[in-house]
Amino acid sequence: MVNEIYDLPTPKDFGLEFNYASWPHNSEVTLCNVNWNNDYRDVVRFANQDALNTYLEENSGPSITMNDLTNVRWGEPIDLDIPLSIAQEFNYIKVTNPAFPITGDKAKSYYYFIQHVQFIAGNNTRLYVQLDAWQTFAYTTVFGNCYVEKGHVGIANQNSFDNFGRDYLTVPEGMDIGSEYQIMDILSRSIATAGFYPSDDYKSYDIMIVSTVTLAGVFLGGDDEDSKPVVNSAKGSILENIASGAEIYFMDTGNFDRLMKVMSTRPWISQGIISITAVPELSIYQVPTEDVMIYGGDDGIVNARKPLDTAGGIHPNVKVKHTLQGSWRDNVLARIPARYRGLKKLLTAPYMMLELTSQTGTPLALKPESWNDADAKVVEVPSYSPSGARLMFYPYRYNASPTGLAPIEFSNGVYQDGGEGLDMATGIFNFPQLPLVNNGYLSYMASNKNSIAFQHASADWSQQKAIMGADQAVSNTAQSVQTSGELNRIGNDTAQASTALGNDTLIKHTIVGGVAGVIRGTASNGVGGFVSGVGGALESGINAAININANNNQTGLNVSGSRLANNASNELATNIADSNRALAGRVASGDYAQAIAGINARVQDAKMIQPTTSGQIGGDSFLLSNYKWGYDLKIKMLGGSALRSVGEYFLRYGYSVNRFMRLPGNLMCMSKFTYWKLSETYIIASKCPEEYRQTLRGIMEKGVTVWADPNDIGQIDIADNQPLAGIAY
DSSP, rough: TTTTTSSOOOGGGGOOOOOTTOOOOOOOEEEESSSSOOOOOOEEOOOOOHHHHHHHTTEEEEEEESSOEOOOOTOOOEEEOOOOOTTTTTTTEEEEEEEEEEEEEEEEEEEEEEEEEEEETTEEEEEEEEOHHHHHGGGOOOEEEEEEETTTHHHHHHHTTGGGGGTTTTOOOOOOOOOOOEEEEEEEEEEOSSSSSSOOOOOOEEEEEESOOOTTTBOOOOHHHHHSSOOOOOOOEEETTTEEHHHHHEEEEEHHHHHHHHHTHHHHHHHEEEEEEEEEOOOHHOEEEEEEEEESSSTOOOOEEEOOOTTTOOOEEEEEEEEEEEEEHHHHTTTTTGGGTTTTTGTTTEEEEEEOOOOOSSEEEEEEGGGGSOOOOOEEEEEOOOTTEEEEEEEEBTTTOTTTTEEEEEEEEEEESSGGGGGGEEOOOOOOOOEEEEEEEEEEEHHHHHHHHHHHHHHHHHHHHHHHHHHHHHHHHHHHHHHHHHHHHHHHHHHHHHHHHHHHHHHHHHHHHHHHHHHHHHHHHHHHHHHHHHHHHHHHHHHHHHHHHHHHHHHHHHHHHHHHHHHHHHHHHHHHHHHHHHHHHHHHHHHHHHHHHHOOOOOOOTTTTTTEEEEEEOOOHHHHSSEEEEEEEEEEOOOOHHHHHHHHHHHHOOEEEEEEEOOOOTTTOSSSSEEEEEOOOOOESSSSSSHHHHHHHHOOOOOOOESGGGTTTTOOOOOOOOBBBBBOO
8 A cells, every 4th residue: 555654764754743734755745636626615525534545546647755844834835846737737636654654554644735836947846735624634523513504414304304394394495486386286176066067076066945934845735725825934944053933945956946837836935935045965064954845746746855953963064074185295296307306395385385275266375384184185164054154175284283282073074173274264155046036926916815806895795785775776766656656546545435425425415405395395385396396306416416426527637637646756756766776787887897997907917016036146156157166276386497496406405404413424415415504513523723623614614515426526417316314303
């Protein structure tokens, strides 16, 4: 070996010292070429000085033995017997003196950079040299507990991805990451659609109806029975442990379509519906319900479900903990360029961000390292309560500490996951509100059915009453006429009887007078007297007959006149009664026609009543009809030049660390090169003056790359540098 000692020093040299500032005679100066330089941005850490010397021998030039003692002072040159043309080809020298071992049988070597070469004479060249403090003293230097600001130890740390990088990889780098992220992947969950968005887990939606009238069991008979306008008040419902005075019904879209057809002719029922809402299928979240039938007539069967509110059956909805993708971070790494897949810091913010969005304008910006779950799990929290139906989503165990609260699982889903929960949530807040059109005419007719019948009956009665009054007046007139005729007949009969009586009396008186006259004439005059008496009696009889005839004629005239007057009066009364009856009939008929016309006019006007709606138009149906109800997890990373700039920087200089740690003995954390930048450097052992201790400290604190093989400096691809096993802090 070159450094082995074969001879003892000569007596004249005994006691002289070989060091970096003084080279005794017989010191060997070997010119070399090395791949590092005196700015100490790159240094080489050989396994030991023998390995260093071997490398220098393989890259050495001429070797010169010093004949005299040479002092090497700072800033002063040394002269070597070598032509300038040869000396200028080298940048490094190794100086060894075989006579001066340090330990064992190995001679100490010193290493210098050639800073400048100056021509002196034809075979003499002056060299300005600088001691290479690193190669001369680093192998005998032990570093203590140092504060590492940056370096590859952050990449090599086998604990670096503990807590998904939050424990070690979230130290800021202060780098420009560009102005925009690129979407690397989208993980989707479809809960409900209107059928336009293809999805493996496609589901439709249900309809929730809230009504102030009872729907179930109302329409179980035939159409005639159904058409009766009967309304029963709601008996109330309990949904999600929240009581409501209204009744709540759920049905699929097919049953809802049939129900609309049934309701189109039964507005007295539909007008009790106060809201119709599209909601996710109940089966997804296991809402406890019971089956009911609303209609079973000719328009088809309408089945529905009511919230199960019997004793022991009141349960909140089951929350779903849905896994979007297992081990999603591994899948993300597989999508970035292979060159940067070993840089797990790219899986933390701000180099990667997550966006959990329900496409409602309320996205969540998530830091990947804060999602304390290996899988992309999302908790879905439904609420069907009519007071504010919604569907919320939040990342499972987001910002949860692995040593903090453990998740509390219940049979109805996650109640407390130890993370942010609903404080970090998005969702579907505005379910579509659907209208139901009510036929205003039918509604009016149904609600006024009895009053219209009453109005018809009232008009009929008014007409009948008027006609009955006219008939009664005619009847009364007829009776009056009959009575008047009877009274006239009685009067006439009485007059005639009275005349007959007078005539009879007159006759009797005449007879008596005639007889008496005959008797007196006979008595006084005999036959003459008799004749005279007879003549007087005859005269009296004739006068009496004339009077009787006159009385009879007068009575007959009176009777006839009375009868004619009575008949005329009766005929007038009868005509007036008939006329009044005809007028009353016409008036009653006109009044009835007017009343019926008024009723019919109101009915006709009801046909022009604008249709009304039950429920209301509102909510947001855009997503349901054009995309889906659900959520997307957008994985966003640096793109293009920003990713490459950050990735290349990490490959070359590692991560920010900002921790105290003990450095590896050989200062290597990576297979090819390791970058260190310390803020505080503690040297706990060394065999060099303080000047060079400070030099070594300065090298580490300004930032230095330690290479395992000098031939790799500036030659290899910086991505060809793998972490060494067993590196941890």
